[in-house]
Amino acid sequence: MEAVHFGAGNIGRGFIGLLLHQAGYHTTFVDVNEAVIKEINEKKQYTVVLATEESESLTVKNISGINSIQDPGKVIQAIVHADMITTAVGPNVLPIIAGLIAKGLKERAKTTNQPLNIIACENMVGGTSFLKEKVYEHLTQEEKTTIDNLFGFPDAAVDRIVPNQKHDNLLQVSVEPYYEWVVEEPAIKGTKPDVNGITFVDDLTPYIERKLFTVNSGHAAVAYVGHQMGYQTITEAINDEKVQEIIKGALHESGEALIRTYDFNREEHQAYTEKIIGRFMNPYISDEITRVARGPIRKLGARERLIRPASMYMDVTGKEPTYLAKTIAAALKFTNEQDNEAVKLQKMIADQGVQEALKEVSGLEAGHPLLKVILNAYNERGD
Template sequence: MTDFVTLNLDALPEAVELPSYDRSALKPRIAHIGFGAFARAHIAMHLHETLAETGSDWGMRAVELFGSPERFDMLDANDRLYTLVETSDEGKSTRLLGALCDTQHVARDGIAAIIDGLAEEDLKIISMTITEKGYCVKNEHLDTDNELIQHDLANLDAPKSAIGVIVAALAKRRELDRGPFTVMSCDNLPHNGKLTRISILEFAKTLDAELGAWIEANVSFPSTMVDRIVPALTDESIELVSEVLGGQTDPNCIVCEPFRQWVIEDNFMAGRPEWETAGAQLVADVEPFEEMKLRTLNGCHSFLAYLGFLAGKETISDCMADPVFHAEARKLMVDEQRPTLDVPGDVDLLEYADMLLKRFSNSQLKHRTWQIASDGTQKMPQRWLNSVRWHIENGSSYRHLVLGIGGWMNYIKGKRGGESYEVLDPMAGKLADIVSRFSDDATHYVDALLALDEVFPKDLVGNDDFRTAVHLAYVKVAAEGAQRAVEALAD
């Protein structure tokens, strides 16, 4: 058996905050599928603070369907406590989070145990962060061509996808008469509750119309908007954690920014924790908040990721240290994204943009442009293309947005200054094929990328002004370099 590093709680510095609630009273009432860095830093942290305020028994079980169970074994070795460091240029704070009361990993515990756990009577909510591709939705319907979905429809006793696992658990809950339930997406996707509902209902109805009808009547799918910058761990951030822990190491640690926002549609069939005591906003409609965040924060992040990376800037804070990138990022948010948004009356979008720029400037986070640049084919439609459509319809300028598209088209070639890098994307194979066949001819290369209807809607591609603007943006970045292309925006 592997020996795991364990924390000596008695030897921690006084500044490290420990859980103030009775962890022995916690029951796994929430199961979170996909317990990665963001879930640990945001979802579990909100529950941790809720428990400190309310003393309830709403504990969390972490569930993982892929990869190695070693990380969960390390969590268990530390009584499921782990370190969260919030850091900024103004200072840092450190605490051990304790809302986690159980872990289940398919490679260690088996799929039957996971399904049984999700069907337990005490469990009231399944939450999840499974990334865009985990929902297996295409053109607003379940993607029945997806290999995992095909497998799960034929093997519901041994599903592999999150969607198949949840439907198997809901079928068992129905069989055991366990009553109403809630499935809550926490992924950074527009209409994430709607997408969850589509995938689960269509999967269930394909199997059994009566099961689908039961889910429709007994399960709610609230949408959420999540916002916190949680970079991947680096050697530098691991050293920071060791420093604040008085020389100890925590393999489960998380380093993130102090800011966090969680907006939740208040639609829960079987109760919920009092998340509002930890600062969450419970609202009737999440959509205005998610559109604001996706277009303003995430849209600007992608602009900086592609163009900043190509310009040799390794982190978002490096981009912000460049006055030109800083100024043009603000113009993107204020001049091109703000007009497309319909936000609640108490939201000041100018103030929001300036707050985002301050967050982006946090030099302690080391949020890598290459990391943010991943999965562009999944991100561009909601971050940029819907805004482009608005500007075309209203006859206004979208030159920052289109330069971002030109930056992406250059980025996916996988070359910077003669050096190669990996392009992470669900469509990486198809993109690489286009690069290999057409990248020597700018016109054919851009046309081939615009022909990807999974990414670029036909109505945009059919607009001559848009096509021309994309061609010009690609050529400008390719010929002059990303730095000069961004500088030209200020001319």
């Protein structure tokens, strides 16, 4: 079986690549990082180390790589012959890879009538649907009909903490032992991919929102508040009592929003939340705050981990989301010269003022009660 995976980065190698290998796939990694692609083709294997006391090592074999800038034609051919396509490139890169995926699907539709599923494994509500929209921008009406009949675009949620890291061996990757990969079953075309570790569900929305508004809302709280307090890593920040108070408060608010919206069991949600806080405290992982805080404009988006649970909380309880608002205020203050979105956001705030910048990035309209709560938190002394 052949898989084509876009993005040989942390989650690509440390999670998707590992599960595909264990399921018996040959995986072709597609990336723009020539050093990584060269190494994949030379070594033809890499090691995934589980971040636990035992440091168990797993070897991923049966892999090859294509540099999509140098060899787009090879990517098209790989799509023609694939049994499954996955991505883990980051939401902002999906529109960039969409054109090449469209070419591959068109070629496949011409040469074979075999169905295929394309699964975006990104932290985003409706990530695959967004990729599909971008792929379809490259198709004529007639091509869209053919491709609609043959190819599935199921949405997915993926969860495994894989920090940025450097090893002597470029491809080695250290990952937390926990993982979850949930895929929307009704959108699958043809045979369901046989990958041990994928959970198929009828409706992905509760799963992706639970993941994004618990794991990622909590992670964002630690990162943005921790950054404001001068910490460099998630471990340093989460060991601070003030950060713990804010993460617990933020996850209580997002939890209340999720429990009341999706009718989750309260005790089970509490256990899920506590497990996540324990995962952030894993002493065998060192995760930089700048990675978790990356892309603050994306993270302040309307359907994202901060604004959406905060407004859901207000809707279902009628109360102010104090702790999510503190986190959003800290995100608005996040600075990092290496992060284009952080630089852009600070420029927007300097040019237009915080209220206009917040409205623009969050989609919150003038008069939305959440705006005032966030602005109050932003202007609080000591923040």
